[in-house]
Amino acid sequence: MTTTDRRIVWLLIAYTLMLALLPLVLNEQAFQWTFSEVGPFEQLSIAGWLGTAVIVLLRIRPLRARAWAFALLCLAFAAREADWHKLFTGESFLKNSFYRDAARPFEEKLICGAIALFLVALVLYAGLVIARFLFLQGGWRSRSGAWLMAGTALVVVGKLIDRLPAVLSVDYGIELGPLTKHYSAAFEEGLEMAHPLILAWSVWISQTGRRYLS
Numbered sequence: 264m265t266t267t268d269r270r271i272v273w274l275l276i277a278y279t280l281m282l283a284l285l286p287l288v289l290n291e292q293a294f295q296w297t298f299s300e301v302g303p304f305e306q307l308s309i310a311g312w313l314g315t316a317v318i319v320l321l322r323i324r325p326l327r328a329r330a331w332a333f334a335l336l337c338l339a340f341a342a343r344e345a346d347w348h349k350l351f352t353g354e355s356f357l358k359n360s361f362y363r364d365a366a367r368p369f370e371e372k373l374i375c376g377a378i379a380l381f382l383v384a385l386v387l388y389a390g391l392v393i394a395r396f397l398f399l400q401g402g403w404r405s406r407s408g409a410w411l412m413a414g415t416a417l418v419v420v421g422k423l424i425d426r427l428p429a430v431l432s433v434d435y436g437i438e439l440g441p442l443t444k445h446y447s448a449a450f451e452e453g454l455e456m457a458h459p460l461i462l463a464w465s466v467w468i469s470q471t472g473r474r475y476l477s
Contacts, residue, residue: 268406271464275457282453286445294445304452305344311459312341318463323476329392330476333466336385337459344455357382396475405473410465414458421454 264272289297296302316337323330342348349355354364356375361367393415402408424447431437439447469475 315459315463407469414461425451
């Protein structure tokens, strides 16, 4: 771990502490706006994914299929954060209910289904590349691999935090208090914003160490 890595770790610790403080210091209206779809965390997530796509395209050499796939996936994540998955259809075409709607035109389902399958293929391909690099090629021992693994873990943790309140309520009848729900929202959105930045750093340093996109 280099000096820069240590500084980033300390920044992430400070960032986590800030997320822990926000539910306590913000009033209800300010909190709802801060972590809403138009709030700073959501908008910075979009910028983070766009920036990561640019870093992949500018930093990775030679620029091959893996790099293009990751760049496209970053752009897809940015579009997802910007709600483009329901911009033209009124409902997310990534949900099963979209295709079960009998009133929706077949052509619309066909086009959206093809896009959804393409995105699923991108995610699976990226997952295979990451898993092979980290576990079959021993990439987890490298700097780029360690940051890649940390960023991937953040995605999993963020999704678990996002789904936890609904799962507890629907499956177990456990209702979380308002403050706990605020913490869930703060950490879910906060970790979501940090993920592309960590991935961008992993991509950047991979060119001077263990490479996984070229």
